[in-house]
Amino acid sequence: MKPSEAFAKYCHAFASQDGAAIEHLFGEASEFSIPLLREPVTGRANIRAQLLRSAIGQKEIEVQILRAIDLDSIGYVEATYRAVVVGTGGKLDGSPHRMDFRFMARIVMEQGKIKSLEEFLDTRPLFPDERQKMFAVNRLTPYFEKTVEEGCLEWMVYNNMHFPLVYDHLPYEAYDALAKGVTLWDVGLERQTQVKGPDARRFVDYLSCRDMSRMKTGDCRYTILTDENGLIMSDPVALFIDDDTIWLSHGNVDLTLWARGIVMNSEWRVTVCEPDVAPVQIQGPLSVPLLDDVCKEPPSALKYYKCMRTSVDGMPVVVSRTGWSSGEGFEIYPLSSDYCIPIWDKLKRHGEKYGLRVTAPNLHRAIERGVTDINYYNNSGMNPLEDLSSKLVDLDGEAEFIGKAALREIRARGVSRRSVGLLFDEEVPRLEWFWKLQDSRGGGGEVRWAVHSFALNQSIGIAVVDKAVELGEVVRVTHPRGTVRGRVTDVPFVSKSAIG
Amino acid sequence: MERPLPQGLIPTARLLEYLNAFADRDPGRIAKCFLPLACVELPLMRPGRLVGIEEIVTAHNLAFESLEKVSLKTHTVADSEAVAMLSGELRVICRGREEIHAFAIASQGTPQGLSRASWYFDSRRHRYWSDKPVL
Numbered sequence: 330m331k332p333s334e335a336f337a338k339y340c341h342a343f344a345s346q347d348g349a350a351i352e353h354l355f356g357e358a359s360e361f362s363i364p365l366l367r368e369p370v371t372g373r374a375n376i377r378a379q380l381l382r383s384a385i386g387q388k389e390i391e392v393q394i395l396r397a398i399d400l401d402s403i404g405y406v407e408a409t410y411r412a413v414v415v416g417t418g419g420k421l422d423g424s425p426h427r428m429d430f431r432f433m434a435r436i437v438m439e440q441g442k443i444k445s446l447e448e449f450l451d452t453r454p455l456f457p458d459e460r461q462k463m464f465a466v467n468r469l470t471p472y473f474e475k476t477v478e479e480g481c482l483e484w485m486v487y488n489n490m491h492f493p494l495v496y497d498h499l500p501y502e503a504y505d506a507l508a509k510g511v512t513l514w515d516v517g518l519e520r521q522t523q524v525k526g527p528d529a530r531r532f533v534d535y536l537s538c539r540d541m542s543r544m545k546t547g548d549c550r551y552t553i554l555t556d557e558n559g560l561i562m563s564d565p566v567a568l569f570i571d572d573d574t575i576w577l578s579h580g581n582v583d584l585t586l587w588a589r590g591i592v593m594n595s596e597w598r599v600t601v602c603e604p605d606v607a608p609v610q611i612q613g614p615l616s617v618p619l620l621d622d623v624c625k626e627p628p629s630a631l632k633y634y635k636c637m638r639t640s641v642d643g644m645p646v647v648v649s650r651t652g653w654s655s656g657e658g659f660e661i662y663p664l665s666s667d668y669c670i671p672i673w674d675k676l677k678r679h680g681e682k683y684g685l686r687v688t689a690p691n692l693h694r695a696i697e698r699g700v701t702d703i704n705y706y707n708n709s710g711m712n713p714l715e716d717l718s719s720k721l722v723d724l725d726g727e728a729e730f731i732g733k734a735a736l737r738e739i740r741a742r743g744v745s746r747r748s749v750g751l752l753f754d755e756e757v758p759r760l761e762w763f764w765k766l767q768d769s770r771g772g773g774g775e776v777r778w779a780v781h782s783f784a785l786n787q788s789i790g791i792a793v794v795d796k797a798v799e800l801g802e803v804v805r806v807t808h809p810r811g812t813v814r815g816r817v818t819d820v821p822f823v824s825k826s827a828i829g
Numbered sequence: 830m831e832r833p834l835p836q837g838l839i840p841t842a843r844l845l846e847y848l849n850a851f852a853d854r855d856p857g858r859i860a861k862c863f864l865p866l867a868c869v870e871l872p873l874m875r876p877g878r879l880v881g882i883e884e885i886v887t888a889h890n891l892a893f894e895s896l897e898k899v900s901l902k903t904h905t906v907a908d909s910e911a912v913a914m915l916s917g918e919l920r921v922i923c924r925g926r927e928e929i930h931a932f933a934i935a936s937q938g939t940p941q942g943l944s945r946a947s948w949y950f951d952s953r954r955h956r957y958w959s960d961k962p963v964l
Binding site: 362364396398399400403404405407431432433434435447449450451452453456 | 872877904905907908909912914915916931932933934935947949950951952953
């Protein structure tokens, strides 16, 4: 087979997302390189995996060979590549994100297989001119420079810190790495409200809608905190670090200030502060062997929603078997920001053999599995009885908690709204703030989350709607580019094993 | 250039003349390689596509103000009557720092000169060789 013929077959197999055909073209020791990858890929199986990952993240792929010259076992090709990127929600003007470029390839054949395929192109036009610049009034996590090194392009502000969110030119690549491999997330912006003292457990129980009275050291529990009117303030994970120390690992809310305000001038025997703890998450099925390699005590021994103290190269950490992925994964809390960079570097080094990829928390996968994040500023005026986690609210226990009376009244009157999933009938843009929704009875609601689901190959969302809205019903949603229909469905959208 | 390159058909000879002149940082010799309305595409020179001898020479001049040293290693040239293609490694010292670019180049031409030379390499993590665009 001539090099140019092999290349043409490769293009067809790629555009068709035909993994078997891709693999058939390469040998065991073949090498593939393209500037879109940091390192060349070696071996037919690895080449297949990488190329499929790239192909699935795009659609309407077209390759046109402009000219080709074969010289025995070596060939050169000049070609054009055109494709649409899947999963970004498109540009502000409604046009899709595209991967269009002209490129060259050098193909070397050996014994009828592609021995090496090297693609040459300029990737500069495919990315923003430079990374988003930070403003000086927000804090940086200890890992910020590492995220810049990893090529982060976009951040959001979270707990007054910069939260790295977009690294990849193809959203599917991060999704795939989480679903099948292992990912490392800078979540140093996930702050801890530390409650310490003889009343720590009772105080956390008082803040929380969920019964915490039976928690023991080493337990973790997802919970919801409300204000006195029953409005959702935060949905932290509580980590019971010691007998008198609990961390509320929280989202984008001033939870430490809230707790300090309640304690001030009260009889609670606790101190409240934000310790110098900046976590990372290691999420994905290969997180288990990686963490066992890195930590002194193997975290694989932890059950879900448990935590323990251990160390990494002598640096003390807390590790919890928790995370924002609904899959295998852990959070590592270094007990000083001085340890953050050495621990990051160690995870990177040891993660190489597992194909560790630095990414952000994956919104696509989280929403597919019904994992969300809710805080005071973005609660849509919801109380927890209207939220996906309504079953966790303990209104009938003995313990008092902030908002209990209000929530009991709401329950007595009847909860007026509920949270549901939506399957959209066309692609939706990136959600920058909530979208209005109207049901068939004229009732209103809000779409709070909207992403592309790679498992379902369509746009999905989570909304708060009138309680009368039923499964299967179609609602109309208005977003900045127009109106779409959404069919009401259950959450989670897919099972744990369903992957795109 | 780091090794002698084979002479071939017209496009190959012209392409190699251009690459030799580039390695020697000689805009005058570069100009002789191209037809009057030739096009050169070179990622690290703004605006990326240079049309006509004047733009081509001006852009190369600007680039060579920053490129203190240039060396090229190339693989086998593949050519036909009107097209020559090769790949290789371009090393430059730019503003005191070494850059290494794995590149490929496609060229087309006539006996009078090249009508096109398109370089393909990734410029993304590098500063342009000149901050001045050629327009």
